[in-house]
Amino acid sequence: MPTLAEVAQKAGVSIATVSKVLSNTPYFTEETRRKVMSAVEELGYLPNLAARALSSGKTHLIGVIFPYVYEGIFTDPLVQYILEGVEAECNERGYNIVLSTPRLSPDGPEENYRRLLQSSYLDGIVALDNVPLSSVLSPSLRKNTPAVAIGYGDHPYFVRSDDLQGSTSLMEHVVSLGHRHIGILTVDESLHYSIQNRHLGLQTTAETAGLNYAQFPKFDRGDFSIASGMQGAAEVLNQENVTALVCINDRMALGAIQQVQKMGFRVPDDITVVGYDDILSAQLFSPALTTIDQRAPELGHQAAQMLFALLNNEIPDSVVIPTRLCIRESSAPPKSSR
Amino acid sequence: MPTLAEVAQKAGVSIATVSKVLSNTPYFTEETRRKVMSAVEELGYLPNLAARALSSGKTHLIGVIFPYVYEGIFTDPLVQYILEGVEAECNERGYNIVLSTPRLSPDGPEENYRRLLQSSYLDGIVALDNVPLSSVLSPSLRKNTPAVAIGYGDHPYFVRSDDLQGSTSLMEHVVSLGHRHIGILTVDESLHYSIQNRHLGLQTTAETAGLNYAQFPKFDRGDFSIASGMQGAAEVLNQENVTALVCINDRMALGAIQQVQKMGFRVPDDITVVGYDDILSAQLFSPALTTIDQRAPELGHQAAQMLFALLNNEIPDSVVIPTRLCIRESSAPPKSSR
DNA sequence: AAATAGTAGTTAAGCGTTTAACTATTATAC
DNA sequence: GTATAATAGTTAAACGCTTAACTACTATTT
Structure with a gap:
């Protein structure tokens, strides 16, 4: 790889001149610039970024x-x-x-x-x-x-991402549809700050609507995976009579839908399922998933x-x-x- | 950020000694190693990678x-x-x-x-x-x-990835199910070498089975997208009477399935659709997509x-x-x- | 005519490593 | 007892670039 020194020699100027011409420092004649640039061109010079990094402290x-x-x-x-x-x-x-x-x-x-x-x-x-x-x-x-x-x-x-607003509008949607018995499929909130905010949004919205969020059946041992969504849906549906499942992410929601269907219910006719994230599969899935796009x-x-x-x-x-x-x-x- | 020089001074040895101890060069007393290591520890020394890169030519x-x-x-x-x-x-x-x-x-x-x-x-x-x-x-x-x-x-x-083998086994599967009128949904093969090989596998397998691949209805103006899969399925189904659609990737296949269903056919009862890639949605989609996992x-x-x-x-x-x-x-x- | 400012370039120090070449001491061989 | 090898460390050059400080010349001001 050609270095500044080789370019300088070929152009008949000093190393510093080449360096400065390349960084557009003022005070050089057109003639000098031309000589430098054509030497750069001919040799195919490209800066050694490691050297530049060491010298200037900037690595890009x-x-x-x-x-x-x-x-x-x-x-x-x-x-x-x-x-x-x-x-x-x-x-x-x-x-x-x-x-x-x-x-x-x-x-x-x-x-x-x-x-x-x-x-x-x-x-x-x-x-x-x-x-x-x-x-x-x-x-x-x-x-x-x-x-x-x-x-x-x-x-x-x-x-x-405004997790509070996202989870609020998600729960508002579910509540405004008329649901009162709602299951929550989620993960341990100590894992994630954003999850804590989503929980807060769900809770506040439910309580504002006069619902007792604390008594909603919950599955919180999920791990974001499809499998844990299936497991969560099974547990909640086996124990309680809910008309909607609100899931903390889309993958769990997609798992939940499959489990709901497997248990003989229809989505959304018997049970509403909503997710969060708007992953590609959410749009493709049948039924297509109602969810929150956080515009990643x-x-x-x-x-x-x-x-x-x-x-x-x-x-x-x-x-x-x-x-x-x-x-x-x-x-x-x-x-x-x- | 502490440098080798500071570590050397603190340890009471030369810069070279520190450098060599850190790279496990032999011939140092335990005593020296200990002094160096504890100075490194105390100062929280970490190498400047830019300098190392310049000197050794290795950046990791x-x-x-x-x-x-x-x-x-x-x-x-x-x-x-x-x-x-x-x-x-x-x-x-x-x-x-x-x-x-x-x-x-x-x-x-x-x-x-x-x-x-x-x-x-x-x-x-x-x-x-x-x-x-x-x-x-x-x-x-x-x-x-x-x-x-x-x-x-x-x-x-x-x-x-063995695109030839993949497309071969995909077509073999479709042919072995008994399909004879097969539509191909694909993209311009000049875009991608792997696509060329997939085409070759499809063609060879079809011809080995005694089918006239050249006369299969084809849509080759796709761009890998779901939308182009829908478009392709529409064009092929409007013109020809096929019982299967082989798609060059999963996204187009998922689009095709939706289009097929929209046109009043059932998958797979009326029309078989297969894809290639095994993306996450392929497993989730209903009906789940038959496809090739290339183990990316x-x-x-x-x-x-x-x-x-x-x-x-x-x-x-x-x-x-x-x-x-x-x-x-x-x-x-x-x-x-x- | 001397001082100042502007223009056009060069010199050389420095960035923090690695490593070849060197010195110095101690152990081993013959 | 001297040559050789092994051990334990140091010195200093090199990597390729940036940039402050300097030189040298020309133009302008006072």
């Missing part, structure tokens, strides 16, 4: 962090959408993405991740930060690297934009992104009210 | 390249599975991933990508290489960086393993990964043969 590399606790992170449908949003913004500005998916444990993220964060490799960080267990963005870890959190982690700059690509876009503002020494405003209720075929008024 | 960064032509790459269901496989192998070895999704045009990949490839940032490359348009791994681009291709690009080290995570695992072999100066063998036929509910014998 953005870390995108998806921590996980139990299962691999790539089963989370948010991930690819966020990645897509961040990637678009980075590419536009000539930045590249370093993808890291550290495993989280009570003693914090794994060694490999800590090395990356403190390596001076990353100009900035965008991190999913929803897990109470331990923040991947704790100040001790990231030193002075600018960072934006996606989620509820304790961090000055963040983007979140927008999370990525906004987070990246905020990060570049920070890199530009601006102070960005944190953002809460509103969700969208997608009413499809899996929700309808309860039988009794028809 | 692996480029993972997903080129795209028209639509964003993240809609491709392969991507997340491959990423998952590569990530697992990299993480195990202390490597990090640089994700790049260059847009391909007839004059090759975009500038930003070329800079990355020749920047000395990447120790190795894993690239999806299926598009005839221009290889992201052409020797002129990647200089001496070791690379493994996933797909049919002209490259010495590659991993591919395995592609990522194998590619990464080959790359690390290369980095280790070994010569890996290229791999063709067999697929698995998933027979579900969307395929059945044609009416006439019952």
